[in-house]
Amino acid sequence: MGTDGPKRSRAREPLHAKTGWKMPCGRARISLPADERAGMGDGAPTELLFLADDEGNSVTVSVLGRKPRWTAGLEAEIVVRTPFVSGRTDLALHLSKLEEWADALDRLDAGEDVAWMEMSRGPSLFIQLDGERGCPEVVVEDESLSMVTVRVPLVPPDDWISDHRRRLRDVMDHWVPMLSG
Numbered sequence: 001m002g003t004d005g006p007k008r009s010r011a012r013e014p015l016h017a018k019t020g021w022k023m024p025c026g027r028a029r030i031s032l033p034a035d036e037r038a039g040m041g042d043g044a045p046t047e048l049l050f051l052a053d054d055e056g057n058s059v060t061v062s063v064l065g066r067k068p069r070w071t072a073g074l075e076a077e078i079v080v081r082t083p084f085v086s087g088r089t090d091l092a093l094h095l096s097k098l099e100e101w102a103d104a105l106d107r108l109d110a111g112e113d114v115a116w117m118e119m120s121r122g123p124s125l126f127i128q129l130d131g132e133r134g135c136p137e138v139v140v141e142d143e144s145l146s147m148v149t150v151r152v153p154l155v156p157p158d159d160w161i162s163d164h165r166r167r168l169r170d171v172m173d174h175w176v177p178m179l180s181g
Helices: 034-038 095-109 160-178
Strands: 048-051 057-064 074-081 084-094 115-117 124-128 137-142 148-151
Touching: 048 095, 057 160, 095 115, 095 160, 137 160
Parallel strands: none
Antiparallel strands: 048 057, 057 074, 074 084, 115 124, 124 137, 137 148
């Protein structure tokens, strides 16, 4: 042992089968298929984004309904849950933000990090495929209201991008026809 302390071997960290990402942050949790989710509640698709692992870390973007005073918008929320910190923040969604999420999914599928809703009113959401802890991270920034940033490391399941494309399609098919302007 030198002055640098003991050397840690990273060779023992499990790798994600499809992406090859190191998985020191927990294993992926399987999400329910869209048809099973639709059977819950009133059938209106609500979960636009759901990423979680088996260590209790999750980030969800849920559609709550139409905004009463803005006919072109949806009320939504971002919910972060970890064993250390949990919180939620309101979010307004409209067609262009949903289209931006579709573009973000395409960039993630191409192996790029994304910033969704950056530089807009309200919270921003970032997905970094190789975060600070050697695994994917979701970063939620609420600079406009609470001035809080939360970084959630987690490893999504293999099919998470296709699952989120289905979620987006379900949300758009159900909610967009109800919006005006």
